[in-house]
Amino acid sequence: MKKIIYPIKGTRDFYPEIKAVHTWLYSKVRKVSESYGYQEYEGPYLESIDLYAAKSGEELVKEQSFVFPDRSGELITLRPELTPTLARMVAQRQKQLIYPLRWWSFGPFWRYEKPQKGRSREFFQWNIDLIGLNSPQADTELIAIVANFFKEVGLTPHQVKIFVNDRKLMETELNSLGIANNDQPTVFRLIDRREKMAEGDWVQYAMDEGLNQSQINGIIALLENKGLWKKSSNLEQIFETLQAVNLMSFVEYDPNIIRGLDYYTSTVFEAKDIGGNVRRSILGGGRYDNLLADVGGEPLPAVGFAMGDVVISLILENYGCIPPQIFQPPAKVLVTTFSAETLLASLSLAEDLREHGINTFSYPETTNLNKQLKFADRMKIPYVIILGPDEIAQNSCTVKCLVDGKQERIPIEEISGKLSRILADEFNL
């Protein structure tokens, strides 16, 4: 094959069968979001780099964003995440919006990453946020939305799990080990890496960062204490509420969950594939009570999460959760063309069917029936209409069902009604 122009590295082509999965995922995201009353919104795909500079974390802005000058020389960013945009949009209309505010979005984002499985440079994200409430039960609502999304797409608690922690709890505990708040970003990073490193290497790394042996032992004890949540009234209430709404089976406490973004202030959570081999996190979120003030608004508490489409699609495919019937031809009927003499009659009949609300393929070229039936078969079109000289002479047409192979000849004026009834019965159209 001659390759002339390559696609941009890390982008994906959505061929119809892939686009169908994407559309299906979008519909599930919409369904779950709306079931809790959240409203859909969208921000611009281009933002000023200043919006992220303050709060998203050094790495995300400096290393992972697509940044370029516009024609006036101003630095423009292809948005790497949505939360700062949301904060900006809310701050701009802070006085006129109605709180608590529940918004969701599903749109494209860009990060300059090394592409590999589960990670691309152009991807979609589901963002959902609850702004204006500061209670454990508000955090629980977001976690419950995740659990309900998993149920909606057919994932089970044996396959995926939502791990929850509280940064405030960790801060307090680290303080009592004599680790000052200023040093905590380093320690958080240390915690983040523990699962990926050999024990000895990790201890050495911790000592290189200036921790003493008793602090290291203290941190290890923290991270292995699955009951640490009992020291946090916030987490206690979250788990109690999840228990009450019968969703706790999807949730687990994990003191190792810290999250990378700088703006999280308290509750943090992350969902992972525990039954399979996809190591990347499915989604992550938490409470960010300072961000509104940081982008110039009045202080407003907020909680939310983001889920990328790439990892979840992989997992859904691995677990066989994607229904095969989502990829179907939009039309269930093909009106064949018999000959040059009958071509116009066929096209006219097809147009008539469409006017009756029946999605219909035409075959706007004269070729043998063999080929047209084979096309219908391969496209999984269940019904074909044959309109040859015999049918036309009798003012009729032949309708053939490719599923059972049966066919019958009926008066032409009855065809649209008959097809409407059949399709309504079989496909609930």
Added chain:
RNA sequence: GUGCCAGUAGCUCAAUGGCAGAGCAUCGCACUGUGGAUGCGAGGGCUGUGGGUUCGAAACCCAUCUGGCACCCCA
């Protein structure tokens, strides 16, 4: 941005320095008013790209692109 592995027909892969192949798919015919099945036949390749070594390279070397794995980071 770092390290490792891979790239051969539309797809999955074989050929390990000596004529580039198989299965599936595609197309044609049997079957010009009827799809799937079967049989027969055909097309399809600058072996990711560019250089080098060699009498000879898909194979060995260098570079580069793309993908995958582990880092980094994260959706």
